[in-house]
Amino acid sequence: MRFQIQAECPVTRARAGLIHTDHGTIPTPIFMPVGTQATVKGVSPAQLLDEVDPPILLSNTYHLYLRPGHETVRRLGGLHKFMGWPRAILTDSGGFQVFSLDSLRKISEEGVLFQSHLDGSPHMFTPESTVDVQLALGSDICMVLDECLGYPATREATKVSMDRTIRWAKRGVQHWRERMQSIDSLHALFPIVQGGMFADLRAECVRELLDLDAPGYAIGGLSVGEPRDLSQEMTEAAAPLLPKDKPRYVMGVGMPDELPEYVSRGVDMMDCVLPSRNARNGYLFTSEGRVIIKNARFKDDPRPVDPACKCYTCRTFSRSYLRHLFLAGEILYSTLSTIHNLRRYLDTMRQMRDAILSGTFPDFLSTSRRGPASADSE
């Protein structure tokens, strides 16, 4: 995997670049839609390509390992072929499930023992095994197993957790290097910076991980319940210390108005469940702020979800129709709303990239900070 910087903002830390993978080139900064179970819920790859056009998707090691099983995916020709996605795929290691399924796992030095949320069976995840699973899936960008710590956490607990994550990263990267000697395709591996909400621990974690000379680095452990400002602060504490010539990936963020904040702090990659999940739950992101489609005031609203959006949903349907589909519980609602929300995220990223390339990112940032055109946001 090769990362190439094309332009840097003279005022902020924002940069535009290209990540070259076996499954295409990824223009950065980029937002990656989440397809946990080898599908972006509600949307086909064809719809995704036509209407959202993301160069890369996220998928998940824990979920695909349990079902259908990574060996099944491997036998079926790898994840790209299995799910019909020709472009790049990044797989999360299962580190987030350490957080989200905390009642179903036990952590030890060796790794994480999960009790399957599907049938209760025990499964040991180690830094080495998660690399193997991701290589079996054929992931373009693999993530090292980490411990995503919840909020709040004491400094002591955070330090213990972070040190273990660092040791796991070293094991994971070493195993990955060994495995890659006999594999001729490209499969990057990113370690993940932890350190909770302590800036000095974040910095310490970065220093430890730099020795690994990995192809890229992620900042994890954010969006776990902490105040919004803290997520930015922690990014601020870690991002500038990461290698300039490698992609930086902040995991699991954020709201639309936060995307420029991360980019301005030198972040190249982001992913989040918000656009897809909120779409399904009736929360649409627009250039004029949020639209909660079930609200009675949209009952007879003939306007598109977002008049400024060019996606299929906005080109074709009224808010009234979308509201009807939502209230009727129709499957099509999820498809149309997800297409729109993802398009909005991806368009925002493309606008930022253009702004960085043309040297106008500071303007973009200050416009963004003034909020959406309508006061309807929140």
Added chain:
RNA sequence: GGACGGGUGGGUGAGUGGUUAAAGCCAACAGACUGUAAAUCUGUCCCUCCUUGCGAGGUACGAAGGUUCGAAUCCUUCCCCGUCCA
């Protein structure tokens, strides 16, 4: 005409003498969601008032009357609805 069964808050539908302004579900209204155990979850959902509180009044279980300290629940009459028999 006769025999049963039944009428409960916007809809369904529990409740068959007192923690019942009345379960649950649905609808309606509002909110949440951040490396997805989520097509999920939460709140409100008779009216009025305020010192907004597991607050105070007022109405309410087809209608009217009655029994009782107390009735959606028991009794009487009436009005509707359903099924069956003539």
